[in-house]
Amino acid sequence: xxxxxxxxxxxxxxxxxxxxxxxxxxxxxxxxxxxxxxxxxxxxxxxxxxxxxxxxxxxxxxxxxxxxxxxxxxxxxxxxxxxxxxxxxxxxxxxxxxxxxxxxxxxxxxxxxxxxxxxxxxxxxxxxxxxxxxxxxxxxxxxxxxxxxxxxxxxxxxxxxxxxxxxxxxxxxxxxxxxxxxxxxxxxxxxxxxxxxxxxxxxxxxxxxxxxxxxxxxxxxxxxxxxxxxxxxxxxxxxxxxxxxxxxxxxxxxxxxxxxxxxxxxxxxxxxxxxxxxxxxxxxxxxxxxxxxxxxxxxxxxxxxxxxxxxxxxxxxxxxxxxxxxxxxxxxxxxxxxxxxxxxxxxxxxxxxxxxxxxxxxxxxxxx
Amino acid sequence: xxxxxxxxxxxxxxxxxxxxxxxxxxxxxxxxxxxxxxxxxxxxxxxxxxxxxxxxxxxxxxxxxxxxxxxx
Numbered sequence: 001x002x003x004x005x006x007x008x009x010x011x012x013x014x015x016x017x018x019x020x021x022x023x024x025x026x027x028x029x030x031x032x033x034x035x036x037x038x039x040x041x042x043x044x045x046x047x048x049x050x051x052x053x054x055x056x057x058x059x060x061x062x063x064x065x066x067x068x069x070x071x072x073x074x075x076x077x078x079x080x081x082x083x084x085x086x087x088x089x090x091x092x093x094x095x096x097x098x099x100x101x102x103x104x105x106x107x108x109x110x111x112x113x114x115x116x117x118x119x120x121x122x123x124x125x126x127x128x129x130x131x132x133x134x135x136x137x138x139x140x141x142x143x144x145x146x147x148x149x150x151x152x153x154x155x156x157x158x159x160x161x162x163x164x165x166x167x168x169x170x171x172x173x174x175x176x177x178x179x180x181x182x183x184x185x186x187x188x189x190x191x192x193x194x195x196x197x198x199x200x201x202x203x204x205x206x207x208x209x210x211x212x213x214x215x216x217x218x219x220x221x222x223x224x225x226x227x228x229x230x231x232x233x234x235x236x237x238x239x240x241x242x243x244x245x246x247x248x249x250x251x252x253x254x255x256x257x258x259x260x261x262x263x264x265x266x267x268x269x270x271x272x273x274x275x276x277x278x279x280x281x282x283x284x285x286x287x288x289x290x291x292x293x294x295x296x297x298x299x300x301x302x303x304x305x306x307x308x309x310x311x312x313x314x315x316x317x318x319x320x321x322x323x324x325x326x327x328x329x330x331x332x333x334x335x336x337x338x339x340x341x342x343x344x345x346x347x348x349x350x351x352x353x354x355x356x357x358x359x360x361x362x363x364x365x366x367x368x
Numbered sequence: 369x370x371x372x373x374x375x376x377x378x379x380x381x382x383x384x385x386x387x388x389x390x391x392x393x394x395x396x397x398x399x400x401x402x403x404x405x406x407x408x409x410x411x412x413x414x415x416x417x418x419x420x421x422x423x424x425x426x427x428x429x430x431x432x433x434x435x436x437x438x439x440x
Contacts, residue, residue: 133421133424133425136424136425136428137424137428138428141424141428141429141430144420144424145420145421145424147417148417148418148420148421151413151414151417152414152417152418155410155413155414156407156410156411156413156414159410160407160408160410161408225440227438227440228440231440
């Protein structure tokens with residue numbers, strides 16, 4: 001579904017040009033504009049509320065990337081991704097709070113980025129542990145095993161054991177000033193925004209580079225028909241576990257990023273509903289495309305914020321006020337409604353519409 | 369989860385669900401009663417899931433499930 005259309009007079013003369021990411025000057029110009037828009041215009045013109053929405057979009061993108069890899073590219077349906085995000089968040093928090101870092105690391109701000117990496121590795125390994133059943137079970141039963149991962153990890157291990165480390169009770173909170181990246185202390189939404197952009201670009205580039213390689217082709221083969229993939233010589237178990245590892249890795253980065261946004265962590269931040277939300281995000285955006293992840297995240301976050309603004313207009317009436325109190329239920333209902341509407345009218349998601357519009361302009365004045 | 373524990377793909381879906389329900393219910397409450405003092409709470413919710421994961425490793429299609437023969 002995503003082929004590169006080259007304009008008429010562009011010919012590649014060496015391999016480097018042929019497998020470059022940005023193959024024409026037009027695309028390079030577009031990317032420069034996108035870079036400027038993300039790094040310069042949005043922070044310049046947006047207020048704190050919009051920046052915080054962008055941070056939420058970034059967090060959803062990071063979470064949904066892992067789910068997209070497992071469901072959209074490898075065919076393993078997973079409903080337990082919030083557990084791996086939680087593992088990443090808790091590992092990072094505990095490393096920052098409890099680990100006796102040498103003083104120069106805390107001063108020069110190396111502790112937090114290093115903790116993000118270690119948290120990502122830990123989440124990846126935990127994800128492989130709960131991905132081991134995928135070697136044996138498929139389809140519906142795999143959904144239940146990953147759901148088991150979610151409940152066992154968050155409701156049992158984290159609530160019971162990990163929360164109690166350090167004797168703090170149920171929630172950890174990070175004092176301001178502990179999260180430092182290099183010389184910058186991450187204490188405002190704007191700094192979280194820049195960190196979010198760096199992390200999202202990093203994770204998306206990991207994903208697309210893996211997908212372009214032998215590993216990605218193996219994943220797509222497993223998704224399309226895993227018996228044929230095994231017959232063709234692809235080690236299906238190894239690539240399934242690898243998919244779980246990379247998905248857990250990206251989820252760990254998402255969790256470690258989330259603690260800088262919130263500066264406090266508790267098991268209520270990673271309910272099963274969040275796993276379901278991420279699956280809904282990629283369903284709406286389009287399964288099997290990175291554009292779909294990003295569009296789905298933007299759509300879901302923006303729609304929920306618009307819904308909240310809409311409900312706030314009716315705060316004066318009695319039913320409006322009760323609606324605002326029960327906003328969580330309204331959010332869940334809207335989520336279900338959005339998925340139903342998209343499954344009926346646009347089963348390929350928003351990325352398909354984007355591709356259609358793009359091709360209209362690519363092929364103009366021809367119609368196909 | 370009850371349906372999964374008992375049922376298969378064809379044939380014995382309903383009796384499987386009944387047996388699965390009984391087994392899960394008994395297991396959940398017994399685990400909650402006996403194991404709660406070793407763990408800081410919450411065993412009752414998690415025990416069925418742990419049992420299910422272990423069970424699926426040995427019988428990936430359920431208790432009486434028939435394995436679906438897939439053709440390429």
